[in-house]
Amino acid sequence: MSSRAEPRRSAIASGLYGLLNPIPFGCFVAALIFDTLYLRSGVALWNKGAAWLIVFGLLFAVIPRLINLVQVWITSRVFATRIDRLDFLLNLFAVVAAIFNAFVHSRDADAVMPAGEWLSVCTVVFLSISHLLVAVQSTRLKGGRP
Amino acid sequence: MKNSLRRGAFALALAAVLGGCSGKASLEPAQQSGSAPPLPKAQNFLVPPMQVPDKAGWAQGQSPKVAAGLKIERIASGLMHPRQLYALPNGDVLVVESNGPGSEPVTTPKQLVAGMIKGNSGKGDKGGNRITLLRKAGGAAGGEWTKHVFIEHLHSPFGVQLIGDSLYVANTDAIVKFPYQSGETQISASGVAFADLPGTINHHWTKALLASKDGAKLYVGVGSNSNITENGLEVEYRRAAVLEVDVATGSSRIYASGIRNPTGLQWEPQTGKLWAIANERDEIGADLVPDYLTSLQEGGFYGWPYSYYGQNVDDRVVPQRPDLVAKAIKPDYALGSHVAALGLWFSETNALPENALPEKYRHGAFVAEHGSWDRSPLSGYAVVHVAFEDGKPVGAPEPVVTGFYSDDEKQLYGAPVGLAQDQDGALLIADDVGDTVWRVSGDTR
Numbered sequence: 001m002s003s004r005a006e007p008r009r010s011a012i013a014s015g016l017y018g019l020l021n022p023i024p025f026g027c028f029v030a031a032l033i034f035d036t037l038y039l040r041s042g043v044a045l046w047n048k049g050a051a052w053l054i055v056f057g058l059l060f061a062v063i064p065r066l067i068n069l070v071q072v073w074i075t076s077r078v079f080a081t082r083i084d085r086l087d088f089l090l091n092l093f094a095v096v097a098a099i100f101n102a103f104v105h106s107r108d109a110d111a112v113m114p115a116g117e118w119l120s121v122c123t124v125v126f127l128s129i130s131h132l133l134v135a136v137q138s139t140r141l142k143g144g145r146p
Numbered sequence: 147m148k149n150s151l152r153r154g155a156f157a158l159a160l161a162a163v164l165g166g167c168s169g170k171a172s173l174e175p176a177q178q179s180g181s182a183p184p185l186p187k188a189q190n191f192l193v194p195p196m197q198v199p200d201k202a203g204w205a206q207g208q209s210p211k212v213a214a215g216l217k218i219e220r221i222a223s224g225l226m227h228p229r230q231l232y233a234l235p236n237g238d239v240l241v242v243e244s245n246g247p248g249s250e251p252v253t254t255p256k257q258l259v260a261g262m263i264k265g266n267s268g269k270g271d272k273g274g275n276r277i278t279l280l281r282k283a284g285g286a287a288g289g290e291w292t293k294h295v296f297i298e299h300l301h302s303p304f305g306v307q308l309i310g311d312s313l314y315v316a317n318t319d320a321i322v323k324f325p326y327q328s329g330e331t332q333i334s335a336s337g338v339a340f341a342d343l344p345g346t347i348n349h350h351w352t353k354a355l356l357a358s359k360d361g362a363k364l365y366v367g368v369g370s371n372s373n374i375t376e377n378g379l380e381v382e383y384r385r386a387a388v389l390e391v392d393v394a395t396g397s398s399r400i401y402a403s404g405i406r407n408p409t410g411l412q413w414e415p416q417t418g419k420l421w422a423i424a425n426e427r428d429e430i431g432a433d434l435v436p437d438y439l440t441s442l443q444e445g446g447f448y449g450w451p452y453s454y455y456g457q458n459v460d461d462r463v464v465p466q467r468p469d470l471v472a473k474a475i476k477p478d479y480a481l482g483s484h485v486a487a488l489g490l491w492f493s494e495t496n497a498l499p500e501n502a503l504p505e506k507y508r509h510g511a512f513v514a515e516h517g518s519w520d521r522s523p524l525s526g527y528a529v530v531h532v533a534f535e536d537g538k539p540v541g542a543p544e545p546v547v548t549g550f551y552s553d554d555e556k557q558l559y560g561a562p563v564g565l566a567q568d569q570d571g572a573l574l575i576a577d578d579v580g581d582t583v584w585r586v587s588g589d590t591r
Contacts, residue, residue: 042464044378048254055255103192106256108376108429109462111190 009076013067021064025127027057028098032120039117047112050120051105058098065091083137090130097122170195171432175482175525176542178436183480185455188430195432196260197522201268202557204580210560211549215504215589218547221282221291221574222583226274228576229352230489230564231583232306236328237569238281240296240306241576241583243274246351247302247318253377264519267558268579275300277315279331280583282568294331297324302348305355307364309393314364316353319345321364321391341396344384347371352488356411356420357393364391365401365420367408374427374462375451386450388422388442404448404474410490410565412511414441417537423487423513424477426454430462432521437487439513439532439539440477449474479539481513485526489514491565491573492534502571504588510534512546512573514562524555529562529575529586547575547586 031053038046072080072088101119105112178184212218222228222241230242252258264270279296283289297315305316313326315337322337343353343366350369357364370386371377388408390401407425414421420442426435427450435454447470449456451463456476459466481487491512493503502508510533515526527550530543550560560580568574572587 044376047376051254051256100192102255106193106254107190107462108372108374110464111374111429111462 009071013071017064017067017071020060021068024057024061024064024098025131027053027060028094028120028123028127031057031101032117032124035113035117035120039113042110044109047105047109047116050116051102051112054098054102054105054120058095058102061091061095061098065095081137083133087130087134090126090133094123094126094130097126170522171483171525173433173483175485178433178482179480179542181479181539183436183455185435185458186431186433188434188458188460191429194429194520195522196263196520197524197555198263198267198519199524199551199556199558200266201271201579202552202559203268204559204582208559209549210547210562210577210584212586213544213546216546216586217589218584218586219288220582221585222278222280222293223290223581225278225581225583226276227271227578228278228563228581228583229273229578230304230306231566231574231576232308233566233568233574234308234328238279238331239291239566239568239574239583241278241280242303242306242315242564243276243278244300244303245271245273245578247348250347250349267519267561269516269519269561271579273302275302277303277306281331296331297333297337302351304352305366307355307357309357309361309364314340314355314357316343316355316366318348318351318353319343321353321355321366321396341391341398343389344368344371347377347381349373349377350407350425352407352409354409354411354422356413359413359418362393364393365389365411366391366398367405367411367422369407369409369425370450373429374460382451388420401444402442402446402448404446404450404452404470405442406450409488410513412490412492414511414534414537415492415494416534417441419537421490421492421511423481423490424448425486425488426483427451427460428484428520430460431483433483436480436483437485437515438477439479439481439487439490439511443475446475447473448477455480479532481515481530481532481543482525484518484521485515485528486517486519487513487526488516488563489529489565489576491567493531493573494567494571502588503573503586506533507531507546507573511539512565513543514565514575516561516563516578517550517558524551527551527558527561529565529573546573547584550577550579 031050034046034050104116226243227245228241229244232240277297279294280291302318307314313324321341323340324337349371354367366389371381387403388401389398391398405424408422410423452467453471517527518525529547532539560577564576566574575584
């Protein structure tokens with residue numbers, strides 16, 4: 001989301017967004033690490049850990065995603081940049097992939113793989129691109145000023 | 147355009163989730179019975195099929211339906227989750243009131259959700275952790291038998307066997323031995339620890355028990371600690387096996403293995419061979435894998451977890467073991483998928499009084515099917531009879547007692563578990579959802 005000052009934005013919404021939005025990314029990255037460890041070791045514990053991380057990542061994503069939906073498409077519609085809208089869509093794709101992944105991770109033992117690993121990769125890639133785009137946009141908007 | 151993209155993504159997600167929910171059964175349990183059941187291709191689901199009726203219990207005067215020529219009566223009610231029955235030589239009947247110890251930790255989000263859904267059926271209700279003795283009320287036939295609290299403070303007991311004057315009770319983690327005298331209605335002596343049984347996690351907690359005819363050995367059915375090794379292979383030590391315990395010393399060894407959940411053990415009367423019923427694996431299809439009834443070979447390996455029905459490999463297990471798959475014995479007789487066979491009883495062929503079961507039920511095995519939770523439509527929830535000829539099962543299982551759920555499959559009145567035969571040769575059925583013991587006999591009217 002753009003860091004341009006927008007008068008109609010609620011401070012509470014922005015605060016909540018800033019607080020909660022990083023959590024799902026952390027959970028999904030950790031899930032990807034756990035999935036990879038499971039693939040390499042076959043130890044069921046990693047698999048189960050990943051299942052919890054994906055579910056908690058999704059739960060923590062609910063509020064920031066709703067805030068983002070309202071800000072990008074309704075309240076700050078005029079101010080939203082192309083990157084803001086792309087960020088919204090990439091997050092949406094990541095959440096959809098993670099929902100599928102939560103179901104795939106509910107399977108028993110090795111039935112989780114390889115689909116679980118690929119879905120974890122997709123989720124993390126979508127979110128990484130969105131984070132990169134938003135970071136680059138924020139640097140540009142500051143116009144090189146310190 | 148953006149809106150249509152969003153709508154597209156949601157539609158796709160919805161379609162996939164719903165697609166994962168489908169998986170209706172295409173085979174009737176009877177079609178999947180016998181020595182060569184058709185086995186469809188295994189599949190993985192996003193949401194495995196799940197259908198669980200809500201516990202309703204039996205209304206006043208309501209009872210299960212019986213096949214033509216039979217009648218059914220209630221001989222005990224108000225029990226605390228009766229799971230197993232055992233007829234003592236003097237005609238008293240022991241009812242083991244029990245359920246899982248609840249020692250399996252919730253380690254996945256799925257367990258959390260599935261536990262809540264399955265709980266609605268009443269199958270998860272708390273057990274009494276005790277044994278109640280039923281004695282036929284003197285005089286007039288019919289009516290409920292008198293109840294006596296026989297042994298209390300057990301730990302998820304299931305199997306019971308009497309050898310001489312010692313009563314062996316299989317708790318979920320150990321066999322305990324009690325002194326027994328014919329005719330007594332209560333054992334107040336505390337049990338003596340006799341033999342340890344695999345007691346960690348207890349995903350499958352029941353320990354079926356059967357004594358050899360000479361009283362020298364006890365056979366114990368020990369279920370696996372998972373559906374398909376999702377808790378790791380290390381917790382499957384001495385699990386999914388039938389153990390043979392030496393009665394003189396309490397030492398034990400694995401008699402047969404690779405049997406996912408052997409819930410019932412009995413001697414086939416004609417051949418004297420050991421037979422078992424077993425519950426097979428879940429979540430690879432509504433029509434996979436059929437539960438079975440099989441004779442057990444000493445040292446035999448029956449596939450779990452690496453394969454089912456002989457050499458059908460289950461690719462959910464790591465590492466794979468082609469060497470063990472090659473050795474896997476195909477079970478003798480399929481009962482149908484997910485019927486959850488939990489009670490086995492060979493109808494005795496010796497002298498039966500006049501009010502016993504009709505002739506057609508005197509040669510074969512009764513199997514109590516506790517009923518499915520991961521299949522639509524429901525399967526099991528019945529007591530069936532499998533006819534035997536020359537010590538081998540023949541034909542399709544024939545329903546004997548049914549009507550445990552409502553026609554719309556929404557309400558569950560009861561679920562059959564343990565089986566026994568009383569002194570008159572009538573079939574007794576423990577019903578752990580209806581908290582009742584039923585008695586089925588020939589309708590001589």
